[in-house]
Amino acid sequence: MPHRLESESRKLLGRLREALATDNEGQARLDAVVELIADSMLTEVCSIYLFRDAETLELCATKGLQAEAVHQTRMRLGEGLVGRTAKSRTVINTADAPASKGFRYMPETGEERYSSFCGVPIQRLGDVLGVLVVQSKAAREYTLDEVYALEIVAMVIAEMTELGAFVGEGAALSARHQQPVMLRGSIAQEGASEGVVYLHEPRVVVTNPISDDPETEGARLRDAIEELRKGVDNMLMGARSADADQVQVLEAYRMFANSTSWLKRMEEDVKSGLSAEAAVEKEQSHARSRLSRAADPYLRERLHDLDDLSNRLLRILTGQGAEARADMPDNPILVARNIGPGELLEYGKKIRGIVLEEGSVGSHAAIVARAWAIPLIINAKGVTREALNGDPILVDGDQGIAHLRPDETVQAAFRDKIAMQTRAQERYASIRDLPAETKCGKHISLQMNAGLIADLPSLAGSGAEGVGLFRTELQFLIRTQMPRRAELSALYARVLKAADGKRVAFRTLDIGSDKVLTYMKPNDEPNPAMGWRAIRVGLDKPGVLRMQLQALLRAANGQPLTVMFPFVTQINEFRAARAEMDKAIARETKLGHALPSKLEVGAMLETPSLAYAPDAFFEEVDFISIGGNDLKQFFFAADRENERVRKRYDTLDSSFLAFLTHVINRCEKTGTPLSFCGEDAGRPVEALCFAALGLRTLSMRPASVGPVKHLLRRVNLDEVKAVMDEAIANGDQSVRRAVADWLVYQV
Ligand code: PEP
Ligand code: MG
Numbered sequence: 131m132p133h134r135l136e137s138e139s140r141k142l143l144g145r146l147r148e149a150l151a152t153d154n155e156g157q158a159r160l161d162a163v164v165e166l167i168a169d170s171m172l173t174e175v176c177s178i179y180l181f182r183d184a185e186t187l188e189l190c191a192t193k194g195l196q197a198e199a200v201h202q203t204r205m206r207l208g209e210g211l212v213g214r215t216a217k218s219r220t221v222i223n224t225a226d227a228p229a230s231k232g233f234r235y236m237p238e239t240g241e242e243r244y245s246s247f248c249g250v251p252i253q254r255l256g257d258v259l260g261v262l263v264v265q266s267k268a269a270r271e272y273t274l275d276e277v278y279a280l281e282i283v284a285m286v287i288a289e290m291t292e293l294g295a296f297v298g299e300g301a302a303l304s305a306r307h308q309q310p311v312m313l314r315g316s317i318a319q320e321g322a323s324e325g326v327v328y329l330h331e332p333r334v335v336v337t338n339p340i341s342d343d344p345e346t347e348g349a350r351l352r353d354a355i356e357e358l359r360k361g362v363d364n365m366l367m368g369a370r371s372a373d374a375d376q377v378q379v380l381e382a383y384r385m386f387a388n389s390t391s392w393l394k395r396m397e398e399d400v401k402s403g404l405s406a407e408a409a410v411e412k413e414q415s416h417a418r419s420r421l422s423r424a425a426d427p428y429l430r431e432r433l434h435d436l437d438d439l440s441n442r443l444l445r446i447l448t449g450q451g452a453e454a455r456a457d458m459p460d461n462p463i464l465v466a467r468n469i470g471p472g473e474l475l476e477y478g479k480k481i482r483g484i485v486l487e488e489g490s491v492g493s494h495a496a497i498v499a500r501a502w503a504i505p506l507i508i509n510a511k512g513v514t515r516e517a518l519n520g521d522p523i524l525v526d527g528d529q530g531i532a533h534l535r536p537d538e539t540v541q542a543a544f545r546d547k548i549a550m551q552t553r554a555q556e557r558y559a560s561i562r563d564l565p566a567e568t569k570c571g572k573h574i575s576l577q578m579n580a581g582l583i584a585d586l587p588s589l590a591g592s593g594a595e596g597v598g599l600f601r602t603e604l605q606f607l608i609r610t611q612m613p614r615r616a617e618l619s620a621l622y623a624r625v626l627k628a629a630d631g632k633r634v635a636f637r638t639l640d641i642g643s644d645k646v647l648t649y650m651k652p653n654d655e656p657n658p659a660m661g662w663r664a665i666r667v668g669l670d671k672p673g674v675l676r677m678q679l680q681a682l683l684r685a686a687n688g689q690p691l692t693v694m695f696p697f698v699t700q701i702n703e704f705r706a707a708r709a710e711m712d713k714a715i716a717r718e719t720k721l722g723h724a725l726p727s728k729l730e731v732g733a734m735l736e737t738p739s740l741a742y743a744p745d746a747f748f749e750e751v752d753f754i755s756i757g758g759n760d761l762k763q764f765f766f767a768a769d770r771e772n773e774r775v776r777k778r779y780d781t782l783d784s785s786f787l788a789f790l791t792h793v794i795n796r797c798e799k800t801g802t803p804l805s806f807c808g809e810d811a812g813r814p815v816e817a818l819c820f821a822a823l824g825l826r827t828l829s830m831r832p833a834s835v836g837p838v839k840h841l842l843r844r845v846n847l848d849e850v851k852a853v854m855d856e857a858i859a860n861g862d863q864s865v866r867r868a869v870a871d872w873l874v875y876q877v
Contacts, residue, residue: 139279140344142170143286143403147340150290156298160191167283168193171276173264175244178252178287179205179212180260180302187212187261188302194265195239201300203239210234215249215261219419221277223248225269245269250280254288255411256418257515259306262287282402285412289339307518310535315510316773317530318491319500321833322548323483324541326459327521327534329514330466330473334444339408344401351396351406354446358439359387382432386439407447414440463525465517471495471645472607479504479584483525485532487514492759492770494644498604500809501579503833507532509773558836562593566839570846574821576839577633577829579807581605583621586628588832593839596633598829599755599807600625602678603639611649615677615684622685633692635755635807635829637734638678638707640664640696644771659760659769664697669706679714684723691726694755698733699740701747707733708750734807736760741793748800755829756793758808765789780864781810782819787854787865794824805829814841815869822850845876 149162160178168176175194182188182204189195189203208217214232215222224230227247244265252260262284264272272280290296294305301309341347366380386392392413399409414437421433444450463483464474471494474481479502489508490496499506505527517523517534524533524544533540566574577598578589582605589597605613605621613621625634641647642663655661668675682693695707711731718725729752735741736757748754758781763770765786766779779786797804805827810816812830817838820828830838850869857868 140403156296164193175265182302199239248272313510315507319506321505321527325461325463325482327517328462336407341405475608490771575827592832592835618681619684686726688724690728692730694732699737753803756806782866
């Protein structure tokens, strides 16, 4: 950029800062801004349009158009050149506006007299807040330098809008992050809860978009880049050369961090008067708007890398790291782009609700949320952008809707809903000590899934008969280092004590897939769900498995013990794991330690292959537990974490039910006890159908025991089975509709 223009735009920014620093209210500030830009750029018209709502732009200030049009002229997103600028997130620069595609004549503005038009999106981190427009009578395209200066100014306007500098009368001038917003996502855990936003990743707040001294600012930027580069280099050195994928990602990172064009663009922005932070955000905004248009997966990934690097750079510049997290409020609703199970476990049960921008129902974080009965909404687009720490929020997990900063009517209706749910819970509590016995006299053993000591109090509260699945890996996930045998043994002993004689089926470590231990060598695999996980790790590197089995035997200390192995796909895997147990027993015997009075060793059936294992397998195992979450993903070849494909396949799909029937028949033939412990067991209609097929033990999250029992006690399983059979005979893909229709008249 020529030196003259550079200093021109710096001058403009300097004047802008003065205008913005006044005590004026929002409208006066906006008026001053348009005046100033029109004057500096020697153009007849300068206008600012801001979003009134997600779809409507409103003229909020103008120099040159009719003053009466302010707050009257509106256009839809995509409508007219202004609407198109916002929609395309790109600059529209034309010498002949009336002849341009999309031009819309608005008589109230007197606009037809202006030939040239340049619209620049006012955007912050890819979020378009409005449009800055200049127009002139002379038919000319604005020069690249002029457009650049407008972009710089638009960046400052965006930052100031975010900071609430233009708050005033009218919807479009209300402070951002203050209006009620309803966000629609998908249901991942039902329930309703009221609380305040707690951001998993705090937003970086830039308070100084304009710099005083470009020299110093440039030095700050270069120092920060240097620190960023060093950080990336250290990460690269830390990455093991064996982790080719990780190294590749970091190499790409390094390439960006060292990109001279990236730095140069930011340096130019700084020379033009932006602060280093604003310059980084300006580049980040560009990358995000490109990301929104890019279809090529490789390009998208690279743009994601750039976005990530920009975040790191911003944190270096502002000193606002993850450690700058706000104090956790009393009733926190966690808002995040996504979250892993380990991170969620770290927050613990204090979280009252979770709203994720991404996420998936099948993920382990979702399982943890369900186990804790925390309402969870996933795919709530825009939530991380809209929500601020401390904002009031209502999470309606039943509808998959979050109400951010709700108004009073929404709040009142919501509280009624919570009261209704409390009454339903009371109903369930009243049947807590009654058996889950159907009208036809069949007893279904309802057990609960657990994984932490903190889950155990639910055993008595829920009315579960035992713990059908104790996910031992959750204990490993909440730690920063591998627990020792003595610690584990003490922990399992506490679990058994809390269970007070009720059976607890301890599942050995199921690490891998989305359960990643920070203290274990990362294992980059193209498809971790089908990769080196669970018993595969246990058998290949038996150290941890052995330690765990020993810890379990010692914890039992003469009491009955139940252990099951996850993700067994073949008879030989079960035999090898069982042999480890036998060795552990031999060792304990040698040491003179007490052995369990009764030992059950089972396998989880989570892949279709195991259903076709030789009879010997069904005879050798003490029991089988169907892990429906994994089983379904492999049966339908549909990733449990990919919402798009997961939802296509119903658990009550006739083919899946036929498969379950096959497993039930095989177990009946050999007299092998069979249970189902995937998430579906906790859904009342699914539980009912499983029971009708012949499953007699179901293990679920504690909060489901009441609703499942409530339904089971009101039905005759033979009738349910007849309805299912008829639907299947009719060729229905799923029996859900038939069963649901039938239920309407039963209960
Ligand atoms: C399952 O796959 O159904 C299961 C219970 O195990 P997890 O969800 O922990 O993989
Ligand atoms: Mg599983």
